[in-house]
Amino acid sequence: MMKVYKEKKISKLVIGVDEVGRGTLAGPVLSAAVILPFDFNINQLNDSKKLSKIQREKVFKIIKKHCNYKIGIADVNEIDKYNILEATFLSMKRAINKFPCVKNYKIIVDGPFSFDKKNKNIVPIVKGDTKFPSIAAASIVAKVHRDKLMTNLSKKFTNYFWEKNAGYGTSQHLQAIQNYGVTIHHRKSFSPIGKILKLKAI
Numbered sequence: 001m002m003k004v005y006k007e008k009k010i011s012k013l014v015i016g017v018d019e020v021g022r023g024t025l026a027g028p029v030l031s032a033a034v035i036l037p038f039d040f041n042i043n044q045l046n047d048s049k050k051l052s053k054i055q056r057e058k059v060f061k062i063i064k065k066h067c068n069y070k071i072g073i074a075d076v077n078e079i080d081k082y083n084i085l086e087a088t089f090l091s092m093k094r095a096i097n098k099f100p101c102v103k104n105y106k107i108i109v110d111g112p113f114s115f116d117k118k119n120k121n122i123v124p125i126v127k128g129d130t131k132f133p134s135i136a137a138a139s140i141v142a143k144v145h146r147d148k149l150m151t152n153l154s155k156k157f158t159n160y161f162w163e164k165n166a167g168y169g170t171s172q173h174l175q176a177i178q179n180y181g182v183t184i185h186h187r188k189s190f191s192p193i194g195k196i197l198k199l200k201a202i
Contacts, residue, residue, distance in 0.1 A: 157185065
């Protein structure tokens, strides 16, 4: 079990940040920033990818009740305009900036990159979602929120099964794109989508 007191050795004031949706073909990239209370220690807290949907939603309810978190989103237009990495950084900044005062906080983020090189309080941690509870919590919050967002979008775009694939390039999703075309929620700068658009333009 990941212990909150261990990450508090970095700083008494810690915000964990993680994203979801970098590798999808449709939908936004979404980041969560989470502040855990010192006594927040639960066995189920883990990288969201290692939890089932039922487990994630169960832990999310506990996080929602006891913790402070914010969400940041970069939409498909921003992903196509800036590239996915820069859009991810943008979503992280937006999540962090929703907290009223963060200058005294250490911000631990999953991955090898800082999303704001001007902010010296940011600490990138490779595989941080398996090491630090605040990042693990952020991964869960981000995943649950984005899955719900994609499920809501799927109600209008029923042919693409986003409620099941969350916009990832599953064989079912790719076949749907071939059959029904590209929607406003698809990332035109991503290779499979770009190739399809070029073929249709010929």
